[in-house]
Amino acid sequence: MRSWMRAATLAALLGAMAAAAEARTVRWAASGDPNTMDPHSQNVGTVTMVLQQVYDALVARNPDLSPAPGLATAWEQHEPTRWRFTLRPGVRFHEGEAFTAEDVVFSIERALQPTSNFGIFVDTIERAEKVDDLTVDIVTKVPDPILPNKLASVFMMSRSWAERHNATRPQNTRQREEMHTVRSANGTGAYRLALREPDVRTVLARNPDWWGWREEGNRGNVTEIVFRPIASDATRIAALLSGEVDFVLDPPLQDLARLRNAPNVKVLEGPEIRTLYIVFDVGRDELLYSDVKGRNPFRDLRVRQALYHAIDIQAIHRATMRGQSVPTGTLFPEQVNGYVKEEDVRLPFDAARARALLAEAGYPNGFSVTLDCPNNRYINDEQICQNIAAMWSRVGVRTALKAQPLGPFFAQIQRADTSVYLLGWGVPTLDALYSFQSLLATRGGQPGDGIWNFGGYSNPRMDALIGRMKTESGEARQAAIREALRLYREDVPHIPLHHQMIPWAMRANISMPHMANNQPFFRWAVVE
């Protein structure tokens, strides 16, 4: 009896050792921790980067971010305001529930709740209708040609699981009690949430039953992902160099040269879909923070052009960004639908021209203004603003810099309490409309119009073009986008600066595609 037990123990031990040899863990670090595990509560990158391993959406994304079949295998615009999605059969949630049309209807309703932060992705949706167990119709208020692209950001939850755990709405902060979804997740994805200790670690375990492992291209062999937030830049890099973590999502630019030379570490470079601009107050009759009284110099196109000419973008690219930026003259990078290469042209750096334009506009001696800037939101944001303030001062516009942490900074610009500010803008829908509607539509129109237009830009022609982007499709829509990009260049409501680059640093034995939305997908990660 005894020896039998000993043999069994030995066999179990050997089995465990074999399994350990098979186990391929990636220890992943980034500066921020996801605030919640709820898929419809907070639309921020730190949450999505973890949850997209756990949850699937109707539409998935390829490594180049183009749409791919996800929980829906096919979709078509049945009528102008009705999209039909055919669901993938045989999919199960991690806790065993079958995935059906009920869950799709429920998830979209949940994302439509006022406590959801995902309104932008479902704003055109009137309702979702179950046709049969594996078919769903989504009815929109207006024709929405880019709905599938938006639905790639809406994760699917199990209705019965949410009801059982009393989590049919995203967390409401006013409630006294924590919701089940804050620390638990039940998706259909490639990894399931094995352990969640907020601000300490999040462990994801491979879901061997994931539908995608049978699909071509998902060659990932990682069995476990351990995510740990490490806020201090120096410590995060030290942990990578000392072998305590395998993958760092956000290495600081100043450490890249060192990382490239470190043994067993590699840096994966790639662009991010995020563009930085200087935004002018063109709405007020008198600037809030300037010595010019009775008029607003930024309402004069020549002044905006002058300040554009004054910026030496190559100097910023070389010295401040250490080559890790893509200087641009347009609203969004080429991965976004609607990009036109011919419109991506900057006004050249020409300080003499800048001075001449200022004199022509009636400011031969320049004027003073305050530039508002965050100091912990975008890569090297404060240094960029310091450069710009110096360049403007050189042509006579005496620029005072007010750099603050993102909390007070965003609070201030959202009150439009600024004369000119730095803004970075990402495009999660990968479509031009998102940027035009939020940044350049006249404020107070339709829902979502001008919600980030704090410079008060308003041009009826632009509004008309945005209206066409919302309702038209095909070539007519592309033409409207092209025209709007031209108008953006002519009007100079912003000075575009550059698209950010987001290098990832990892151990040399890991290979995975770089994602321009800064959201790694471990389904494609291979550890050798």
Place this chain on the structure above:
Amino acid sequence: MFAFILSRILQALPVMLTVALISFAMFAYVGDPVAIMLGQDFTEAQRDALVRELGLDQPFFVQFAKFVVNAAQGEFGLSYRLSRPVAELIAERAPATLELAFCAAALALLVGVPMGVYTGLYRNSWLSRFFLTFSLIGVSLPTFLIGILLILIFSVWLGWLPSFGRGDVVQLGWWSTGFLTWSGIRALILPSITLGLFQLTLIMRLVRAEMLEVLRTDYIKFARARGLPNRAVHFGHALKNTLVPVITIAGLQLGAIIAFAIVTETVFQWPGMGLLFIQSVNAADIPVMAAYLLLIALVFVVINLVVDLLYYAVDPRLRVERGAVRGA
């Protein structure tokens, strides 16, 4: 004694209220939690609804009164950032900070006092000079730099110790401890040194100065004249009389260690209350910040009380005076 404690507690109340008022007033400037909670995309209506829901549209003193009433019942609401009860969050992080502070304080006392005594007794030995030079580093280098240097040497170059985190912890009821696992103890070493180094050098210099002072006094000369052995003179008479200021400083420094573990915790990603506070500042998570500041105020109040009580134990003169007052 009881009356003394009671009076100190009554004195503490206005202190706590003032801290609450100052911190609450400060929050008007840390940023707008609504902006951060709504993220990049929202409508005006959503914004107004959230402002009303959080009660941010009410007058300042109404908000403050509500806050004090709730705080008195230990009710701090839900963290804006993590959607979890604040009291639970703080209780979860407190063990990490307290264990780190305990190790740092133990290090400062157990190493600092002997070093102080040694440098006081043997003023001119080369080892004393070395200690004094070394203590200058501890006093003058900022904490985050010490932490990063230690990480560079012991994690990156030598690979001996972990550069971040707490290692594996064991749950004892609600308390999570790192003392019971090998990786937990290893993880404690670098942060404890970083946090305790300043206090260590401070205590060493203080003990040395006091020792020099005391060794000049008459009763030490009499003790020597009585032929007492050096050990009794140094430790029984001299050291004991240096302890009153040392206890005061060490006590206050313990409060400082707990309160200012923030920098060390950020450098080492130590999942304690200080790191929680920093993350809350970045997200303008007012409920957590308010609770943390009140807790730190409470820690200082309690430590002051304990220090006062320790005086009685160390300095018999105080006991006599009290006794005389009571007898009169």
